[in-house]
Amino acid sequence: MPNCKTVIPYHGTPQQEEELKKVIEAHKGQAGATMPVLQAAQEIFGYLPEEVQIMIAEGLDIPLSEVYGVASFYAQFSLNPKGEYRISLCLGTACYVKGAGDILNELETKLGIKAGGITPDGKFSLDACRCIGACGLAPVMTINDHVYGRLTPNQIGPILAEYQ
Amino acid sequence: MEQNMVNLTINNIPVTVPAGTTILEAARDAGIKIPSLCFLKGVNEIGACRICVVEVKGARSLVASCVYPVSEGMEVQTNSAKVRKSRKLTLELILSNHRMECLTCARNAHCELRELAAEFGLDAVRYANDELLPQIEDSALHLVRDNSKCILCRRCTAACRKLQEVGVIGANDRGFATHIGCAFDRDLSEVDCVSCGQCIVACPTGALYEKDDTQKVWDALHDPTKHVVVGPAPSVRVTLGECFQNPIGTNVEGKMVTALRRLGFDKVFDVDTGADFTIMEEGTEFLHRLQNGGTLPMITSCSPGWVRYCEQHHPDMLPNLSTCKSPQQMFGSLVKTYYAEKAGIDPKDIVVVSIMPCTAKKYEVAREEQRLKNGCLPVDVSLTTRELGRMIRDAGILFDKLPDGEFDQMLGVSTGASVIFGTTGGVMEAALRTVVEKLTGADSAPVEFHDVRGLAGIKEATYDLPGRTVKVAVASGLANAKKVLDMVKSGEKSYDFIEFMACPGGCVNGGGQPQQPAEVRNFTDLVALRAAALYEQDQGMAHRKSHENPVLQQIYADYLGEPGGHKAHEVLHCTYVPQKRYRTDG
Numbered sequence: 001m002p003n004c005k006t007v008i009p010y011h012g013t014p015q016q017e018e019e020l021k022k023v024i025e026a027h028k029g030q031a032g033a034t035m036p037v038l039q040a041a042q043e044i045f046g047y048l049p050e051e052v053q054i055m056i057a058e059g060l061d062i063p064l065s066e067v068y069g070v071a072s073f074y075a076q077f078s079l080n081p082k083g084e085y086r087i088s089l090c091l092g093t094a095c096y097v098k099g100a101g102d103i104l105n106e107l108e109t110k111l112g113i114k115a116g117g118i119t120p121d122g123k124f125s126l127d128a129c130r131c132i133g134a135c136g137l138a139p140v141m142t143i144n145d146h147v148y149g150r151l152t153p154n155q156i157g158p159i160l161a162e163y164q
Numbered sequence: 165m166e167q168n169m170v171n172l173t174i175n176n177i178p179v180t181v182p183a184g185t186t187i188l189e190a191a192r193d194a195g196i197k198i199p200s201l202c203f204l205k206g207v208n209e210i211g212a213c214r215i216c217v218v219e220v221k222g223a224r225s226l227v228a229s230c231v232y233p234v235s236e237g238m239e240v241q242t243n244s245a246k247v248r249k250s251r252k253l254t255l256e257l258i259l260s261n262h263r264m265e266c267l268t269c270a271r272n273a274h275c276e277l278r279e280l281a282a283e284f285g286l287d288a289v290r291y292a293n294d295e296l297l298p299q300i301e302d303s304a305l306h307l308v309r310d311n312s313k314c315i316l317c318r319r320c321t322a323a324c325r326k327l328q329e330v331g332v333i334g335a336n337d338r339g340f341a342t343h344i345g346c347a348f349d350r351d352l353s354e355v356d357c358v359s360c361g362q363c364i365v366a367c368p369t370g371a372l373y374e375k376d377d378t379q380k381v382w383d384a385l386h387d388p389t390k391h392v393v394v395g396p397a398p399s400v401r402v403t404l405g406e407c408f409q410n411p412i413g414t415n416v417e418g419k420m421v422t423a424l425r426r427l428g429f430d431k432v433f434d435v436d437t438g439a440d441f442t443i444m445e446e447g448t449e450f451l452h453r454l455q456n457g458g459t460l461p462m463i464t465s466c467s468p469g470w471v472r473y474c475e476q477h478h479p480d481m482l483p484n485l486s487t488c489k490s491p492q493q494m495f496g497s498l499v500k501t502y503y504a505e506k507a508g509i510d511p512k513d514i515v516v517v518s519i520m521p522c523t524a525k526k527y528e529v530a531r532e533e534q535r536l537k538n539g540c541l542p543v544d545v546s547l548t549t550r551e552l553g554r555m556i557r558d559a560g561i562l563f564d565k566l567p568d569g570e571f572d573q574m575l576g577v578s579t580g581a582s583v584i585f586g587t588t589g590g591v592m593e594a595a596l597r598t599v600v601e602k603l604t605g606a607d608s609a610p611v612e613f614h615d616v617r618g619l620a621g622i623k624e625a626t627y628d629l630p631g632r633t634v635k636v637a638v639a640s641g642l643a644n645a646k647k648v649l650d651m652v653k654s655g656e657k658s659y660d661f662i663e664f665m666a667c668p669g670g671c672v673n674g675g676g677q678p679q680q681p682a683e684v685r686n687f688t689d690l691v692a693l694r695a696a697a698l699y700e701q702d703q704g705m706a707h708r709k710s711h712e713n714p715v716l717q718q719i720y721a722d723y724l725g726e727p728g729g730h731k732a733h734e735v736l737h738c739t740y741v742p743q744k745r746y747r748t749d750g
Binding site: 062072 | 321333
């Protein structure tokens with residue numbers, strides 16, 4: 001799997017780690033503790049790097065493989081932090097039939113990362129999302145709060161250049 | 165006590181079974197086999213693969229018989245048109261994502277999936293995927309994973325988590341991307357895998373197999389400048405026969421010796437002899453700790469899977485671990501020191517091959533702290549029972565027709581104590597045979613210690629010996645070892661001496677033993693049958709206590725000096741060190 005280990009170094013603060021410890025303590029020994037703890041950890045850190053998942057595994061006394069299995073199963077969990085510019089490409093039905101697949105390929109090629117990943121400089125993160133309610137503009141993507149509609153693959157290079 | 169019985173019919177045959185029985189088991193009683201795939205009794209009971217589905221009258225859909233309990237008046241059909249169609253389609257869909265290269269697959273004719281395809285009479289695979297490429301992960305010293313043959317049955321992950329509580333593998337990602345791997349898809353060599361191989365013996369296909377080292381052995385045997393010495397572990401003599409369709413629990417020691425000699429080994433010795441040395445050294449160490457206020461409980465160090473688990477998960481217990489090398493390593497150490505000297509051969513020209521029930525032994529032979537003063541590692545190649553079986557077949561040796569042979573004398577004489585090393589409780593009993601006699605000073609000291617025998621995961625016993633009471637515990641399977649350690653650490657229990665074996669049931673159920681399909685494992689107690697053969701051999705031995713071994717006595721007198729002495733320490737002991745559980749770099 002291409003994005004299982006993030007390329008961004010871990011920068012968790014002692015305060016964040018302390019907060020996570022409290023969450024773990026509150027859930028320790030309970031059945032089904034993994035999900036709420038992972039959700040809280042994502043709230044605290046913004047994503048779930050290996051260092052954080054090890055803290056959870058050790059704290060809950062469960063195998064790291066179990067924590068990772070859950071984290072990699074659900075789309076709500078991210079193994080990578082978000083970039084300075086967060087690209088979300090809609091892969092909902094309307095966008096998909098209007099060629100969002102080609103747009104994704106172009107973005108992945110240009111950025112050198114896969115959906116769910118982040119560029120090593122931390123500048124761009126790329127996510128494939130479901131319908132954002134702008135089907136009239138299909139295929140559509142957002143970069144932070146800016147919306148780009150009726151995209152064609154050859155527009156991607158120039159758009160990304162605006163942010164370089 | 166009267167058991168609550170349930171009446172039902174299976175294929176119109178009336179059946180009465182205890183409440184709580186599954187349909188699959190009830191059918192078995194009625195002489196009906198229901199095919200299954202993901203079901204491994206006591207290990208993986210998740211009803212996921214849908215091969216074992218049956219029709220239950222009134223049920224909304226077909227049910228998974230491996231986990232569905234019987235109920236009063238239930239009417240079951242195991243072979244209806246609907247059932248047959250469903251099973252066949254399920255199998256076809258499983259095969260659609262399975263790289264079929266059966267002829268050259270490590271599992272070949274012993275594959276449970278292939279067996280099912282034959283049973284179902286599949287004559288074509290409608291959804292074959294010719295584009296699947298091998299997905300080889302061979303970073304670890306002991307095993308290879310090829311996920312292109314994995315059918316996601318979860319038997320391996322269940323063995324790793326439930327039996328061993330190690331849990332280094334799991335199902336990652338979702339949907340079509342689902343695959344078995346380590347957290348963050350790290351290589352197996354980067355995580356805290358203990359190399360026990362229980363995942364391999366659980367796997368129904370060729371997705372998991374030991375790293376094949378047979379070519380290294382062929383190369384050594386074909387090299388005239390090498391003196392190649394072999395020694396099989398205690399349990400191998402009661403399992404090797406299974407590679408040649410002998411009944412489970414057949415002792416083939418004599419044929420095994422002849423086969424090894426015909427393969428061309430220059431000396432056929434016995435790791436049992438190494439096990440007798442282990443008892444002398446471990447027993448001496450225990451008595452020393454007992455009488456001089458040493459760290460107790462002392463814990464055995466024969467099982468490299470357990471040792472690695474201790475180093476990674478319980479480094480605080482390392483002072484409790486015996487400093488003895490394992491029998492395999494003691495055997496190799498004696499070959500490359502004592503034997504080399506006696507035979508006048510440069511130890512660097514000796515290739516020591518061990519035949520082991522174990523995949524962790526492949527990892528153990530490479531451990532640096534095992535290295536001898538003369539620069540040699542004690543053992544060069546460690547083969548599993550399965551690999552030896554393949555070599556014998558490959559060499560055209562008709563195993564069943566072989567006459568019985570005898571081990572070469574110098575390191576081939578052993579006692580009943582060493583034979584029982586191959587089963588849970590065996591090391592403890594062997595140690596007690598020697599330690600109790602030393603403490604009571606009487607020849608009348610008992611030979612058999614039945615409290616530490618049997619198949620329970622955790623056993624304990626107390627012995628009143630002169631001067632003090634000695635409490636011992638025996639656990640097999642790392643999940644049980646963890647339970648015992650937790651009780652020791654919390655102060656709930658206290659022991660003087662503990663035997664841990666990584667594999668449930670001990671070496672007879674090791675990860676390097678012949679793979680028996682779930683169809684056999686679910687309905688046969690492999691461990692009991694194999695262990696019984698060891699106890700039977702022990703009973704017929706001329707010497708049953710390690711210290712009575714005449715060869716061992718001679719080697720101590722000629723070469724090693726006192727058990728636990730300086731020279732014995734130099735050759736037969738080592739130091740175990742803490743190891744990291746996780747890697748977070750790169």
